[in-house]
Amino acid sequence: MNMTIPGARVIDVRTSLPRHKTLKYGRRKQTDIRSAALHHSATKSGSPEAFAGYHVVKNGWPGIAYHYVIQKDGVIYWCNDLEAISYHVGNSNRHALGICLVGDFRTQQPTAAQIDAANRLIQHLQGQIPSMKQVLGHQEYPGYAWKNCPAFPMGTFRTNYSQFLQKAVGKVDKPQQVPVAISLNGSLLSVTGFLQDGVSMLPVRAVANAAGGKVEWIEQTRDVRVNGEDLNEKLISGSAYAPARELAAALCLQIEWDGPNRIVKLKGV
Template sequence: MKIHIIDKRRQLPRHHNKKYRRRSREDITQIVIHHSGTKEGSPESFARYHVNHHGWPGIGYHYVIDKKGRVFHCQSQEEITYHTANHNQQSIGVCLIGDFTKESLTDFQKKAALAFIRFLAKEREIPIANVRGHNEYKGHGSSLCPGISMEGFRGQLREKHLLPLLKRGASGEEVKFLQQALIKKGFDPKGIDGMFGPLTEKAVVDFQRANNLFIDGIVGPYTWFSLGL
């Protein structure tokens, strides 16, 4: 499963002389889920706070997922960032924007998070049992972060996602389902005929462009999730 993300690594504020230590990717055995604890936010605002307030070398999260379901790559996986004290050496930090003690993940955010964490766990050969919330780590039990049920989240990570990969030349009921979803989002493929032709491809490309997705005209997991499915 391939997930396309927005690379912010060269764009975020960094400390003028501090740098994070580095590691090999083979050292990574854990994924830590955080929430921002704020109603709104962005990779830029988190980076400014971490650098200017904490004096850190840069943003503490490797990835940030916003309420629109956009995944931002903020630090290289080889960087040992500060996100879960005493557990940073072996972990990747993923932050979901929101305060989930007071609100719920949006549908886009939840589906994007599940798809991306599945992909990341597979890429790094990390078992789902090693996808843990911030407050599941020793020394962090009093934290409210990430504010969601990690048992439930891990259960959903183990579920197989059944929506197919669709591209030009495909046909059938699944393409009709796609065409209906595109129309609901305001991207009309000029009919619901079950044929993935040039007009459906154009509607997909236009939708991907409008939603800051990787533009390839192919409907994979991230495009499905951005469609709210």
């Protein structure tokens, strides 16, 4: 299974976590997985190692209860094979995949980084495991209404997750706005442009400043000039973007397009 998730950091700790000497979790097919089960650790801090130690030594379980643990900084720890029927939602274990957010959410809040990582992880998993249609809190599984876990409102979590998905879909639906990187004399700039109908549009001010060009803004005509050259710029939320070739010409820069890596390479002549 591919575990590269755009925008998230995943550390595979499946082989390094404490395990029971003899006991092993039962196995299932990935198509048996129907839901992602969210948990909190119910501890103010913690780590996959600490939880695994507790589950193995104190509880006598085969290994850590969760498939994933998400730390407060948003780093995702991959703890069990998805096929492992680990212990976290009782009778529903066979069909659930356990995701634990570190924290005690009876008194703390999940961090924005944790929620973002959880969204990205669930989106990725749903892409790989189409049968995993539901996202539930531990408390929502049969027999667990009494359990205050994950101790944050699941309705809010799911609303937030659908908004996250809509945004992700929105990005895919606008191929005319594919981001492009920009390098100047071999160093990447911290700003990006975008591809529109096959033309790279670059942020005028940032690129001109980096290249030592002079930018003028003519308020009356809402027009941008670089070194006195008029550009066919486009204003996007207050910033001017101009076709890469025009901007490069105004700045007396050579331009090269690295298609496979989507980099506009600018070079001083």
